[in-house]
Amino acid sequence: MAPPTIPARRFCLVWLGALLAILAVVAGFDAAVDPYAVFGAPRLAGFNARKIAAAPQQRMAKTYEVERIRPVTVLLGSSRVDIGLDPASPAWPVAMRPVFNYGLDGMGLRQARAALMQAAATGRLRNAVLVLDPDLGGDAPAPPGPPDETERRLLVRTGGDGTALVPNPARRRQHLSDLFLSALSLGALRDSVRTVLGQDDPGAADLSPAGATGENRFRAWAAASGYHAMFAQKDAANAEKLAAAARWVAAHPDAAPDLGAVARIIAFCRAHGLRLVIIIPPVHEHLLNQIAAHGLADRFARWKAGLAALVPASDAAVQLWDFSGAGPYVSEPMPPPDDRHTMLRWFWDPTHFTRALGERLLRRVLGGPADGFGARLTAEVNTKADTRAGGKPQDVARAQP
Amino acid sequence: MLFNSYVFLLAFLPATLIGFHLTGRFGRDAALLWLIAASLVFYAWWRPLNVLLIAPSILINYAIARALLRVAAPRPRLARVLLLGGILFNIAFLGYFKYALFLTSVAHDVFGTNRLLTAVVLPLGISFITFQKIAFLVDVHGGRISRFSLRDYALFVLFFPQLVAGPIVHYREMMPQFHAAPCRCRAEDLAVGASLFCFGLFKKGILADQIATYVSPLYAAAAGGAHPALLDAWLAALGFTLQIYFDFSGYTDMALGLARCFGIRLPMNFNSPLRATSIIEFWLRWHVSLTRFLTAYIYNPLSLALTRRRLARGKAVIGRRTTPAAFVTLLLFPTLLTMFLSGLWHGAGYQYVLWGVLHGVFLCINHGWRLLRTRLWPKARRGTWPGTAAGFTLTFLAVVAAMALFRAPTVGTALRLWGGMAGLNGTTLPEAIYAHLGPLPAALGILPDWSGGAQSLEAWAWTAVLLAIALGLPNTLHLLAAHEPALGVKPQAGAGWLARRLQWTPSAAWAVGLAVLGAAGFLSLGRLSEFLYWQF
Numbered sequence: 026m027a028p029p030t031i032p033a034r035r036f037c038l039v040w041l042g043a044l045l046a047i048l049a050v051v052a053g054f055d056a057a058v059d060p061y062a063v064f065g066a067p068r069l070a071g072f073n074a075r076k077i078a079a080a081p082q083q084r085m086a087k088t089y090e091v092e093r094i095r096p097v098t099v100l101l102g103s104s105r106v107d108i109g110l111d112p113a114s115p116a117w118p119v120a121m122r123p124v125f126n127y128g129l130d131g132m133g134l135r136q137a138r139a140a141l142m143q144a145a146a147t148g149r150l151r152n153a154v155l156v157l158d159p160d161l162g163g164d165a166p167a168p169p170g171p172p173d174e175t176e177r178r179l180l181v182r183t184g185g186d187g188t189a190l191v192p193n194p195a196r197r198r199q200h201l202s203d204l205f206l207s208a209l210s211l212g213a214l215r216d217s218v219r220t221v222l223g224q225d226d227p228g229a230a231d232l233s234p235a236g237a238t239g240e241n242r243f244r245a246w247a248a249a250s251g252y253h254a255m256f257a258q259k260d261a262a263n264a265e266k267l268a269a270a271a272r273w274v275a276a277h278p279d280a281a282p283d284l285g286a287v288a289r290i291i292a293f294c295r296a297h298g299l300r301l302v303i304i305i306p307p308v309h310e311h312l313l314n315q316i317a318a319h320g321l322a323d324r325f326a327r328w329k330a331g332l333a334a335l336v337p338a339s340d341a342a343v344q345l346w347d348f349s350g351a352g353p354y355v356s357e358p359m360p361p362p363d364d365r366h367t368m369l370r371w372f373w374d375p376t377h378f379t380r381a382l383g384e385r386l387l388r389r390v391l392g393g394p395a396d397g398f399g400a401r402l403t404a405e406v407n408t409k410a411d412t413r414a415g416g417k418p419q420d421v422a423r424a425q426p
Numbered sequence: 427m428l429f430n431s432y433v434f435l436l437a438f439l440p441a442t443l444i445g446f447h448l449t450g451r452f453g454r455d456a457a458l459l460w461l462i463a464a465s466l467v468f469y470a471w472w473r474p475l476n477v478l479l480i481a482p483s484i485l486i487n488y489a490i491a492r493a494l495l496r497v498a499a500p501r502p503r504l505a506r507v508l509l510l511g512g513i514l515f516n517i518a519f520l521g522y523f524k525y526a527l528f529l530t531s532v533a534h535d536v537f538g539t540n541r542l543l544t545a546v547v548l549p550l551g552i553s554f555i556t557f558q559k560i561a562f563l564v565d566v567h568g569g570r571i572s573r574f575s576l577r578d579y580a581l582f583v584l585f586f587p588q589l590v591a592g593p594i595v596h597y598r599e600m601m602p603q604f605h606a607a608p609c610r611c612r613a614e615d616l617a618v619g620a621s622l623f624c625f626g627l628f629k630k631g632i633l634a635d636q637i638a639t640y641v642s643p644l645y646a647a648a649a650g651g652a653h654p655a656l657l658d659a660w661l662a663a664l665g666f667t668l669q670i671y672f673d674f675s676g677y678t679d680m681a682l683g684l685a686r687c688f689g690i691r692l693p694m695n696f697n698s699p700l701r702a703t704s705i706i707e708f709w710l711r712w713h714v715s716l717t718r719f720l721t722a723y724i725y726n727p728l729s730l731a732l733t734r735r736r737l738a739r740g741k742a743v744i745g746r747r748t749t750p751a752a753f754v755t756l757l758l759f760p761t762l763l764t765m766f767l768s769g770l771w772h773g774a775g776y777q778y779v780l781w782g783v784l785h786g787v788f789l790c791i792n793h794g795w796r797l798l799r800t801r802l803w804p805k806a807r808r809g810t811w812p813g814t815a816a817g818f819t820l821t822f823l824a825v826v827a828a829m830a831l832f833r834a835p836t837v838g839t840a841l842r843l844w845g846g847m848a849g850l851n852g853t854t855l856p857e858a859i860y861a862h863l864g865p866l867p868a869a870l871g872i873l874p875d876w877s878g879g880a881q882s883l884e885a886w887a888w889t890a891v892l893l894a895i896a897l898g899l900p901n902t903l904h905l906l907a908a909h910e911p912a913l914g915v916k917p918q919a920g921a922g923w924l925a926r927r928l929q930w931t932p933s934a935a936w937a938v939g940l941a942v943l944g945a946a947g948f949l950s951l952g953r954l955s956e957f958l959y960w961q962f
Contacts, residue, residue, distance in 0.1 A: 028933035033613035036932040040620055043941035048948065210952025211632070254857060 102156030528774030551590030622683030629676030631950030659846025
């Protein structure tokens with residue numbers, strides 16, 4: 026039976042009223058759930074405490090979360106940092122807390138500097154930990170250009186000599202746009218529903234107020250696909266990147282690693298009185314072997330030596346630590362293809378280290394005892410850096426327990 | 427300005443509707459001038475230069491049409507020259523802006539010339555506008571249009587709902603409506619118009635744009651040199667077919683709805699084309715206004731002239747005793763030429779031309795089969811279910827395969843996709859599924875795919891949903907048939923049970939249901955995307 030008809034004028038009014046009501050309800054629901062932590066809505070257990078949909082929007086989410094945390098220490102780097110370094114670790118001295126994990130998937134140095142500026146603009150920042158992705162050649166520095174979306178979102182931008190901070194005029198418009206789209210977009214609605222329904226999902230990412238999205242995703246992937254699949258996938262991706270880097274290095278054999286972006290971050294920290302710890306992260310022997318197999322070990326060593334040259338031992342405010350050498354942690358054997366039960370202790374894949382290893386790394390950097398894991402590099406001891414980085418695959422194999 | 431943009435929905439459309447309603451109180455002239463002004467703003471929004479490019483073209487066409495009107499009867503030869511000049515002017519205008527780059531690249535490829543243009547500003551919707559202007563001149567020359575003013579002509583060309591992506595309209599079906607329209611926003615028209623717009627916005631924002639997120643990376647990978655495996659290649663072809671159908675038919679629904687808000691009915695453009703049981707039927711259901719134009723202004727005149735010539739020479743024509751020569755001259759040649767031009771109209775690239783020619787070949791095979799079938803089995807029953815099913819399957823596969831060529835950025839990309847569809851690049855399954863099938867996949871030569879398993883499954887699920895909608899549900903025109911949603915569309919006696927059951931009425935249930943669709947469409951605007959047909 027056809028529904029009863031109403032006059033066209035009333036139809037239009039009902040339609041418009043329903044449309045506006047639906048949009049208002051959606052906006053209210055999204056703001057209450059706050060899937061990307063943009064509105065700063067209270068986190069209620071069982072409803073929206075775990076921000077399980079925020080990981081793909083982490084650039085936006087972390088930019089606003091850092092303003093609420095106002096950290097004393099900020100962690101910068103790629104997904105290695107996001108996953109592997111715990112901002113709530115007991116290793117952090119009280120004087121360095123609160124710590125905010127500003128690690129972002131694929132974060133480059135331009136973004137790292139932007140994140141550092143944002144953290145500094147919140148007013149309490151004293152320390153920064155920067156974990157670098159190895160530069161093996163061909164990584165063109167981000168060209169100067171108009172501010173991207175992440176930079177438009179910042180509280181500040183640089184002015185004058187490049188280290189002074191001035192209010193960012195693009196911020197207000199970007200903020201309004203973020204609020205609008207976080208309330209009235211299909212993606213936000215879908216993610217709000219996912220957030221509410223997925224509070225008990227143990228395999229979901231969870232953006233904590235301190236910034237880290239955690240290891241849940243990797244743990245779930247490892248359980249579902251096994252480490253063999255995770256390593257195979259990453260090995261394939263790394264092989265492509267390394268092949269491209271090797272081609273670039275072959276075409277530019279004399280090109281020195283471009284360390285300008287790192288130097289600018291160091292200069293920024295010095296100008297703002299921040300203590301900076303730069304970390305060359307641990308990588309699994311799979312990747313070390315691949316680097317050597319592509320003939321990039323020398324390039325890796327030159328990059329590390331170049332970094333070390335930026336850090337004189339006399340400068341107590343800037344430290345460089347190298348965890349990329351061979352050793353028992355990085356040679357943990359991979360389970361066989363059909364094994365979905367064995368859990369690795371130190372790595373999720375050749376690139377991403379676990380929080381357990383991140384914990385060891387933090388303890389070492391924060392003054393823990395030397396146990397052969399990690400070494401401090403300075404301009405004065407870069408010979409050591411050369412030796413360590415030039416390690417061959419056989420050396421790695423020999424170092425296995 | 428995009429229909430699916432905040433500035434259009436929240437500012438332009440309300441302002442234009444209110445302005446139209448208010449100026450209507452001062453008479454028709456004021457309301458129509460308001461519409462022209464609003465259309466110019468709409469057209470200039472993206473790039474103001476567009477107006478400077480299109481305005482002189484409108485004035486020149488208008489002047490040629492006036493001259494044609496004066497000389498058509500007393501000096502028919504001069505009128506023919508004027509018409510030819512007008513057509514050439516429009517083709518040259520279109521040719522420069524749309525095809526200059528392509529032609530220089532063809533010259534470069536063929537002759538090795540080095541004169542490569544690097545940039546030409548392409549006025550928005552130029553292909554649609556040019557066809558309408560040519561049709562107008564032909565109609566004036568043919569005596570089918572005898573009275574028009576500059577205001578009417580400008581409104582005919584610029585009316586914003588159909589300005590940039592059609593439907594391609596004729597002057598003689600539009601202006602009588604403008605002259606008869608009450609120039610007020612009537613509740614009946616707003617109800618139907620808003621309903622059509624909600625359907626369109628939902629089709630565009632939810633159905634088309636969502637499948638695009640799965641399909642686009644597959645084409646990008648193939649364009650980058652990857653050889654897609656069987657399932658990925660079919661997903662690319664099938665997914666894009668559904669994407670472009672919901673994209674363009676959604677856009678058309680929005681255009682129909684917008685025009686209806688001003689009391690104007692535009693001609694229909696889509697009538698569930700993927701249900702066609704022959705390629706001839708497909709073109710009677712897909713982009714109908716383009717087919718209508720190509721048939722009326724290219725195919726028919728060419729076919730008619732060739733038929734007359736053969737008759738004058740005493741040769742056989744198409745009929746009961748069609749000879750191969752008659753088939754080639756009167757059917758194959760005009761069809762291929764028309765579809766070649768159709769392909770070229772769609773885009774300045776080899777792949778578009780080949781797509782058009784491929785459809786021309788499909789049409790010729792279809793025509794040839796019909797002639798052959800009549801001759802071989804004159805008493806065979808038509809419309810049996812096995813024949814219909816075979817016709818549907820063949821047509822669907824042909825359309826889907828050709829769409830891969832349409833979407834691919836290069837012919838090489840399309841060849842890689844076709845190779846994948848033919849199974850030449852092997853078969854893979856998402857590892858999560860592969861691992862649960864035991865030794866069977868390996869025995870069949872299927873390999874595990876380590877990347878994007880969940881996405882691949884989502885994409886296939888979404889494709890199945892879209893396919894069910896496209897093939898199983900009544901289309902917008904069927905749902906609103908009782909309210910003439912498009913020019914001349916009336917309820918059909920043979921409408922299916924579902925179409926009768928779901929007939930749109932001005933009811934609270936429909937109002938709320940369409941508000942849900944409209945809200946979903948509005949929410950989809952957050953991720954801006956362009957209509958696929960804006961580039962044509």
